Amino acid sequence: MFVRLWLRSFHIYDLLLAIGLITLIVFLCLPFRFASHYEYIEESGIEKALLKQVTRNVSQQEVFECDYSEIIAENRFVYHLAHYHYSVQRGAEIHLGGEFRPEGCQARYSTAIIVPYRNREEQLHAFLTYMHNYLSQQLIHYRIFLVEQIDHKPFNKAMLLNIGAQVAAEYGFPCLILHDVDLLPLNSGQIYACTERPRHMCSALDHWRFHLPYRGLFGGVVAINTVQFQQINGMSNLYHGWGGEDDDLYERLRAKNIDICRFAMEFSQYTMLKHKPEQPNANRVALLRAATLRQPFDGLNSLVYKKVERRLHRLFTLILVVT
Incomplete structure (x- = not known):
């Protein structure tokens, strides 16, 4: 009798374990584990x-304003276009430093694209290659700033973004990406403007x-007004290595009662190389817990770095720094 009960309990345990494993696999594989329901701006x-x-x-340009309604309405899938990846198709129109202004109409938006590298x-x-081909079709005024960390310390993405924001402000850009x-x-309809x-x-x-993945995710590609970025004191300079700085940025916005927004999914699709x-x-976890406490004195107002060089390349403005 004891052996029979033991075998039965063993089978029950096996069954429960199998159910648990199946549940875990379903949880990991199916999309309902994500924050699939969130507010967004429709087309x-x-x-x-x-x-x-x-x-x-x-x-100060004396020409008529560019029209963006058709670009948004069309919203083509363009990543598959081979010529977007092969070479910069309209390179002659890109000014030294990676700056582009449309010809024939006045851009409605000026955007500094800051890339930590x-x-x-x-x-x-x-x-x-891809971004210049992509952005030049949007009829916006933009400039790409590449902020390169050349020391051997752990990569500090947030500090590089702070540096890029300061340089972009020197050029008068009101919008940072x-x-x-x-x-x-x-897709072509994701207008690079604030x-x-x-x-x-x-x-x-x-x-x-x-x-x-979660509603508070606020990293990867973010558009924010220069004034708002300065209002929250930029990003923390203390995140040496991967992780945490994007969540810290989100907490800084919340502390200043600044809400975020998103566009509809069909305008917000990206690929990761x-x-x-x-x-x-x-x-990163300990830093994040104290994010809002450090905000007044950790950010743009505490930015210390060595600028090695600022160089104008054909496709970007390079800022070489030691953190």
Whole structure:
């Protein structure tokens, strides 16, 4: 009798274990584990949501304003276009320093695209080629700032973004897009301009099966007004290594009662280029817990670095720094 009961309990345990494993697999594989339900701006509201703001040299142009309604309405899938990846098709129109202004009409938006970078030559080449082909079709005024960390310390993405934001402000750019070098937009209607609220642009990333992992995710590709970035004192300078700085940025916005926004999924689809993972930041959890306490004195107002060189390349403005 004892043996029979033991065998029965063993089978029950086996069954429960199997059910648990199946449940875990379903949880990991199916999209309902993501934050699939979140507020976003529909196509009909996108153009209205974009803030008209340009640098002084653009505002002085005496030509008619560019039209963006057709670009948004069309929203083509363009990542598959081979010529977007092969070479910069309209290179002659890109000014030294990676700056572009449309000809024949006045851009409604001026945007500084800030890319923190170190030792990813293959990705950088893919990024610059694709993004110049992509952005030049949007009829916006933009400039790409590449902020390169040349020391051997752990990579400090947030500090590099702070540096880039300061330099972009010197050039008078009212809108910042904080952009990872390994992320590329798939559809043409994701206008690279700022909205009234800071915007999480890559909420539908292929790495996450085009679903948002959690509602507070605010990294990868982010659009934020220069004034708002200064209002929150930029980003923390203390995140040496991978992880935590994006969540810290989100907490800074919340502390200032600044809400974020997103566009509909079909405008927010991005792909992630393959890359080796960065060295994790062992202190990221502790830093994040004290994010808002450090905000007044950790950020743009405490930025200390050595600027090695600022160089104008054909496709970007390079800022070499030691952190």
